[in-house]
Amino acid sequence: MPTHPHHHASSSSRPQSPRLSIYRWQTTMIASILHRISGGMLIISMLVSIYLFSYIISNTENLFITIDWMRSWQGTLFLWLFGITATYHWSNGLRFLLLDYGIGESRERMKQSANLVLWTIPLSAITLGTWLWL
Amino acid sequence: MTDGPTTTLGTTITLDIFRYHPEQGKKPIMQRFHVTINKSGMKLLDALNSIKWHQDNTLTYRRSCGEGVCGSDGVNINGVNGLACITPIEGLKQPIEIRPLPGMSVIRDLVVDMTHFFDQYRSIKPWMQTTTPTPEHEHLQTPRERQQLNGLYECILCGCCTTSCPSWWWNGDKFLGPATLLQANRWIQDSRDEATEERLEHLEDNFKLYRCHQIMNCMQACPKSLNPTKAINEIKRAIVERKG
Incomplete structure (x- = not known):
């Protein structure tokens, strides 16, 4: 088992107690980790978007190629995931900003707001899915 | 932690406890124990004490006040940290999994280097x-x-x-x-x-x-x-x- 860097030097031969593998997932924990993941996904989405825009403006034919791609299942899936990710990241970002201002800081409110932002995932998935595919 | 069965007097509960013996030099294991509920409102520390006093006196853990004041018996209970002395057995999902506080260097069993x-x-x-x-x-x-x-x-x-x-x-x-x-x-x-x-x-x-x-x-x-x-x-x- 790997030893933790901050442990006392004399304890280097001791095993480390299990952590992430055994800790029960909490909604607040999921909300925070998804915030990091969605942030990373938004960066990738932005890069794809910038590439698409630069591709479109290079000549008129590329515009039609891009429109065709956006209408394909891969393009629609990209839009769908982009939308869900942006909605979640924005919602939880707002939650974190409010917490920074001291709004919703009670133990109960912290848990409730985590649940609330997690609900934006299925809700935005259904709403955007309906809009894109129906 | 209230999704478990009701525990009444005389029933037997099952616990899986993290064991590590430094002198034996083996990897940590989870060891199963059975404890009979012998008083109402029994806490997890009572079950650990019962094991230590009546089944296996090598089981090692910290405890002192036994009422949530000293902070000695922090452990991981079914995946969430808490104090064994104020955690009721009633409602805990079985087998109750008890591990040392996470991410810590283990000295022995449930005792970590603080x-x-x-x-x-x-x-x-x-x-x-x-x-x-x-x-x-x-x-x-x-x-x-x-x-x-x-x-x-x-x-x-x-x-x-x-x-x-x-x-x-x-x-x-x-x-x-x-x-x-x-x-x-x-x-x-x-x-x-x-x-x-x-x-x-x-x-x-x-x-x-x-x-x-x-x-x-x-x-x-x-x-x-x-x-x-x-x-x-x-x-x-x-x-x-x-x-x-």
């Missing part, structure tokens, strides 16, 4: 610092000033919050963790303390304070129902207000 945890606590100078002459009797506070300490002074330093924090698991060498930061805020909020500037200066650091990513496991693990995440946010706001 040296680094208390070194971090010591680093925030957890005592009252004043520059003005000591008053003849005591430092006075208004009821409102005293109220600022509620939700902070109750911390018993059991380590349940700090060892539940993924940020501390990964950056615990530099990030001070929820318990130490809550204790730091206890002195920042204290109207009698006169070292607020130095305390905030010490904490304003990318790692010491700002590694908190509002995961909030600390708040959910705290056996005293405190809110370290809120305390950390209060420190951040105090730093902003100080800068005007």
Whole structure:
């Protein structure tokens, strides 16, 4: 088992107690980790978007190629995931900003707001899915 | 932790306990025990005591007051940290899995090395610092000033919050963790303390304070129902207000 860097030097031969593998997932924990993941996904989405825009403006034919791609299942899936990710990241970002201002800081409110932002995932998935595919 | 079966007198409960024996040099294992419920309102520490006294006296764990004041018996119970002495067996899902506090160096069974945890606590100078002459009797506070300490002074330093924090698991060498930061805020909020500037200066650091990513496991693990995440946010706001 790997030893933790901050442990006392004399304890280097001791095993480390299990952590992430055994800790029960909490909604607040999921909300925070998804915030990091969605942030990373938004960066990738932005890069794809910038590439698409630069591709479109290079000549008129590329515009039609891009429109065709956006209408394909891969393009629609990209839009769908982009939308869900942006909605979640924005919602939880707002939650974190409010917490920074001291709004919703009670133990109960912290848990409730985590649940609330997690609900934006299925809700935005259904709403955007309906809009894109129906 | 209330999704388990009802436990009545005379029924037998099952526990899986983390075992590590340093002299034997083997990898840690989970060992199964059975305990009979012999009193109503039985707590998890009672079950551990029953095993130690009647089944296997080599089982090692810390305990002292047995009523949630000393903070000795912090363990991981079915995946969430808590104090064994105030956790009722009633409602716990079986087999009850008991492990040492997570991300810690294990000395033996459920006993972990708390040296680094208390070194971090010591680093925030957890005592009252004043520059003005000591008053003849005591430092006075208004009821409102005293109220600022509620939700902070109750911390018993059991380590349940700090060892539940993924940020501390990964950056615990530099990030001070929820318990130490809550204790730091206890002195920042204290109207009698006169070292607020130095305390905030010490904490304003990318790692010491700002590694908190509002995961909030600390708040959910705290056996005293405190809110370290809120305390950390209060420190951040105090730093902003100080800068005007």
